[in-house]
Amino acid sequence: MPIGDKVLSNFRQQKEEEKVYAAQKIKVGIIGTGWIAEEHVESYLRQPDVEIVALADLVEGKASKFAKHYGLTGARLYPNHKAMLESEALDAVSVCTYNVTHAECAIEALNAGVHVLLEKPMCVTLDEAIAMMRAEKKSGKILSVGFQPRMDENMGMIKKIVESGTLGEVYYIQTGGGRRRGIPSSTFIEKKTAGIGALGDIGCYSLDMVLNAIGYPKPLTVTGYTSSFFGTSPEYQEPEDASRFDVDDFAAAFIRLEGGIVLDFRIAWAMHVDTPGDTIILGKKAALRIPSTECWNGTIGGPMKLYTDVAGEQVETIIPAIESKGPGLFDRKIRSFLDAIITGGAAPVPTSQIVYNQAILEGIARSAALGREVEITVPEV
Numbered sequence: 001m002p003i004g005d006k007v008l009s010n011f012r013q014q015k016e017e018e019k020v021y022a023a024q025k026i027k028v029g030i031i032g033t034g035w036i037a038e039e040h041v042e043s044y045l046r047q048p049d050v051e052i053v054a055l056a057d058l059v060e061g062k063a064s065k066f067a068k069h070y071g072l073t074g075a076r077l078y079p080n081h082k083a084m085l086e087s088e089a090l091d092a093v094s095v096c097t098y099n100v101t102h103a104e105c106a107i108e109a110l111n112a113g114v115h116v117l118l119e120k121p122m123c124v125t126l127d128e129a130i131a132m133m134r135a136e137k138k139s140g141k142i143l144s145v146g147f148q149p150r151m152d153e154n155m156g157m158i159k160k161i162v163e164s165g166t167l168g169e170v171y172y173i174q175t176g177g178g179r180r181r182g183i184p185s186s187t188f189i190e191k192k193t194a195g196i197g198a199l200g201d202i203g204c205y206s207l208d209m210v211l212n213a214i215g216y217p218k219p220l221t222v223t224g225y226t227s228s229f230f231g232t233s234p235e236y237q238e239p240e241d242a243s244r245f246d247v248d249d250f251a252a253a254f255i256r257l258e259g260g261i262v263l264d265f266r267i268a269w270a271m272h273v274d275t276p277g278d279t280i281i282l283g284k285k286a287a288l289r290i291p292s293t294e295c296w297n298g299t300i301g302g303p304m305k306l307y308t309d310v311a312g313e314q315v316e317t318i319i320p321a322i323e324s325k326g327p328g329l330f331d332r333k334i335r336s337f338l339d340a341i342i343t344g345g346a347a348p349v350p351t352s353q354i355v356y357n358q359a360i361l362e363g364i365a366r367s368a369a370l371g372r373e374v375e376i377t378v379p380e381v
């Protein structure tokens with residue numbers, strides 16, 4: 001391309017990019033200043049049109065230490081989300097609290113007329129999810145759930161393959177993820193803060209990868225199983241953590257979805273094998289194998305493979321893994337949320353989909369406790 005054209009094209013691209021930035025800085029508050037809040041703040045600080053004006057945390061001194069670390073000297077500090085929402089005129093909040101307070105923080109922020117970027121999982125129970133959707137609808141504000149793997153090109157490719165019709169009608173999916181040893185600590189391992197264990201921490205990602213690809217059909221029934229053999233054992237866990245561990249560290253389920261699709265799912269924080277297997281999507285015309293994924297960060301374990309018949313011959317096509325270019329997934333998650341606020345667009349990861357993800361998580365826990373299959377009913381909002 002001649003130099004003049006290149007300069008012009010760069011200028012146009014720059015102008016195009018500038019267009020999505022807000023004319024005035026978007027005032028953001030951070031609720032919960034723990035581990036994941038660091039990622040949110042680092043990404044917000046890379047955006048030219050954001051000002052972090054307030055931080056809240058229940059633990060005394062935590063928000064102030066966090067503010068100092070990130071040089072957020074102008075940010076006002078609060079002992080909880082309520083105090084922040086009462087005192088501040090915010091445009092948006094990131095809810096970075098542990099799972100059991102997701103619902104109350106999101107609902108109260110929406111009621112205060114504030115857009116919400118919520119960490120995953122959406123919440124703990126289906127009732128909470130419905131209450132959040134009602135608050136979202138009433139407020140007219142955005143509630144987006146922070147599934148950053150959605151922004152990954154490979155995850156996008158899985159969806160494109162399904163939507164292209166290459167697989168034909170999908171009727172069976174096997175998915176999940178996990179690790180041989182990898183139980184988190186801190187607030188992840190107790191019901192009083194996390195509500196659910198591996199299911200909520202990483203299970204929600206595996207479910208989102210495949211459900212998003214097939215258009216989030218309604219879940220109908222689930223037979224679920226959960227266990228906690230590793231988390232509760234001082235043989236595999238620090239004794240102090242083992243004694244307070246009361247969530248799942250492994251879950252498996254057989255889920256029936258609308259459209260005659262079944263979903264066979266497993267997730268593990270710990271087990272005596274390195275992976276519960278590849279993801280397989282079976283369609284009537286072809287099948288897709290996605291090598292065992294690090295579903296929580298969007299990476300896939302190698303090239304995907306498409307199995308189909310061509311002129312009566314069984315063939316396999318390699319679909320190379322796409323190397324991600326440009327901003328990281330967290331920056332894309334934050335930017336897409338900001339862009340939706342500026343343009344009045346839809347939530348990048350909408351609750352209308354994630355409510356089904358939540359219904360499945362809750363269904364698995366409920367079925368496991370009852371020891372039988374349960375029906376899933378998601379009320380209309």
Ligand SMILES: NC(=O)c1ccc[n+]([C@@H]2O[C@H](COP(=O)([O-])OP(=O)(O)OC[C@H]3O[C@@H](n4cnc5c(N)ncnc54)[C@H](O)[C@@H]3O)[C@@H](O)[C@H]2O)c1
Pocket residue numbers: 031032033034035036037056057058059062079080081082096097098099101105119120121146148186187200201296
């Ligand atoms: N997207 C990702 O990649 C990713 C990674 C890790 C964690 N997470 C999610 O992020 C959330 C937080 O995880 P974490 O590791 O940062 O936990 P954490 O325990 O380190 O931090 C949570 C903080 O929230 C505070 N908090 C709770 N309720 C509050 C309230 N009402 N008002 C103000 N502060 C409140 C707690 O005091 C705590 O400091 C979890 O839901 C988790 O699933 C997401």
